Amino acid sequence: MNTIGEGARVKGDFEVSISKIVTPFSFLKSHTHDYYEIYYLMSGRRRLYIGNQCYSLKKGSLAFIPKNVPHKTMTASPPEHERLVIYFHDAYIDSAVKEQPDLLLPFSGQKPVLELNQQEQAFVENLLLQMINEYSDKDRRGRALYFKSLLTQLLLFAGRKQPDGSGEEIKPVNPSIREIVQHCNDHFREPMTLGQIAGQFFLSPSYVSRLLKKYTGHSFPEYLNTLRIRESQRLLRETGLKMIEIAEQVGYLNITHFNKNFKLITGMSPLQYKKMAQNMEHVTLKHKPEFLEKHRF
Template sequence: MKTDFEIHFAKQAENPAMDMYHYHDFYEIYYLFGGERFYYLENHIYHVAKGSVVFVNKNDIHKTLEGGAGHDRAVLYFTDRFLGRFTDEQLKLLLSPFRSSGKVMPFNNQQQSYIENLLFQMKKEYADSSLPGRSLFFESLLVQLLLFTSRISMEAEQIAPKPMDGKMSEIIGYCNENYVKPLTLESVSSRFFISPYYFSRLFKRSTGFHFPEYINTLRIREAQRLLREDDGKIIQIAERVGYSNITHFNRTFKQVTGMAPLTYKKMIRSVPKT
């Protein structure tokens, strides 16, 4: 993400899965104009229908899955810095949908019209980078959208996630608590008395991730947090998140984040805190 606010629209006849596991240190709002999607978000799978919003919090692991007959959507992203002038109390209200237990909200036709009007105004403004006061315009529309959805979320029921297989839910919980250990597909499948072949298929079908992808995502997400908040050496951080080989850590970190650990650390330390 090159700026503190972005918005993108897309329409597809088919619903392929997102290529990679995914997380980021900014907020994401996903709105579905039409069609349907299956969305993996923080250990749950949601069926997202027309007129629904998905709220992806910072560092939530998420991925769209295969399924459904096409979709038309808008996605907008924004950083903490973009709303930096608001007080903690105001941000608590504005960002409440991202922190609720349900991550997907459906809206009726009237509410959809209001949301879509805001999104299309953003789209029109986004197309012309020369407009004066462009950032202020985005901020005003985003605040309207966040306030609108926050108020409704306090009253309305959110979409419940699709129940995950009991055994798989137990496995995911185990991985989330023990990812710094030397977990392998074989060791985890053996622990839960499942054949490695069946375990691999079940894990992919349930989460959209291959098992090694998921473990690496958990580890690198924690490594990023440590690089932001800890003064330890990179080799020490690699060991703390489960990598005994620094070369493997560096390669995996770059695959997940697009940059080397040292580059990430320097970039984070150069950004002024708000």
């Protein structure tokens, strides 16, 4: 795995940079380069400047920076953050663009920064972990082709989230669903049923189910399981807890049920995910102040 700092030169057609930074760090001057950049903030907060626009990034922000456009990132409070950046040249994705001409739409669309919900974060982070896993093993059969397919999936996903330019008015979110989603986000570790949620908000279970499906794209069990599996992914990455302990902490009383839902949502077992996360940890840069000062613009 090649790891490079922001603003550095890409040696080939494609490179990846993963960094954990714990000290305040900003690029004092904007920089440009002749390759595309995808920036995903895995934790913390940053300020991203693209041209004359400023974007506030938080966990789950996915940014697409066009080639030859001035940009920089700057410290937000608190300074600790972890980000993964993908760099690639036109030549790397040329064959896919010929087949799908609007594949690079995220770099020229109306929304260069996407704020992902829980399910979307899980999807994107799984793609990124698979990228790291593939790129770290140079002897894996079909490595280059599979890696390129993962990048293509990421670009297609982001392209589908770009406004279609139809000018249709965005419908306001139902106030009830905001409260229901927030309650689920805050209490997913606890025993929870659709009937209990509906009763708490004085609504019928069928109505709550329709609201969730309409505004999140998922049924109540799907949404609840996604929240639990997302938290279990964090615990697998950041702690040394046993599987059964993690399952219990995120709300599963049955380890078999936990394993089944984990694989259903992520496409891999908890153990496979943990190994992939460890691969990412091995290539993550925990930058020291000397490195940051050297690469400051």
